[in-house]
Amino acid sequence: MVQQAFRKGPWTEQEDFKLVYYVGLFGDRKWDYIAKVSGLNRTGKSCRLRWVNYLHPGLKRGKMTPQEERLVLELHSKWGNRWSRIARKLPGRTDNEIKNFWRTHMRKMAQEKKKGPVPTPTSSSGCHSSISSNNHAVDSHASKKSGEESFYDTGGPPILKGSSSIEEFNIGEEDQEGFSMDDIWKDIDMSEDNIMEQPVVYDGNNFSCPPMPSPSWEYLEPLWVVDEESMLFPTSDPYFSYHKQGSSTILTG
DNA sequence: AACTGCGCCAACCGCAGGGGA
């Protein structure tokens, strides 16, 4: 058999469109199949990763809130490097995101350690020596891309925009204040070793999103008018008009 | 203004587990 040379590297706008379209058609499980029929010339793995880490409608972009940071630290002290597990407790955050955050955090801790003694990283009070400053200091994308509307500034991937039902997944930075950490802690205590997928719940203030790795397409369907014949994309969707305004075909990297 | 270092994110790789044939 001749091994097919798959495309690698950053995803283009067109590839994203295709992927979203085919995930809409076939769901988010059969990645190899999607990769094949879509003609993306990517591996199923690559498609899945792109979806989970970037295109998934439940994603919450932007820097982690202090609450989230604290939660990550606590959960990490509990579970170690079980990123996906930790991610399930942070609605809208991916394991990759958390992993990256942790790396950055550890680096900072190491640097601070060089300078002088610091409280233990896993203590919720101690970690704030770096965390809180971090909160103000940097968000690479938010600050980097000032001047242009960034995915990372909007509280969610653009695909979400324009749909009122979906928009509700965008938990803005401010909304995080109302994000009940107590609920999360309770949840953690209750489900310690019995993590279940939970339905999306909106009580008027807070959201509980489905775990990232297994997103549901139910809430996306209205966005996608699937036309298999013509393969038309919903160009009227804000997501697409957004991208059409952009000059670059490369979305990331 | 140019250069360098750093921080951050996206994406790849390898491995393990689960499910179906």
Place this chain on the structure above:
DNA sequence: ATCCCCTGCGGTTGGCGCAGT
């Protein structure tokens, strides 16, 4: 019962942009 394929997870790295010099 075994094998194979697919999916998911964790670790790692390359590239981009910003900040400091």
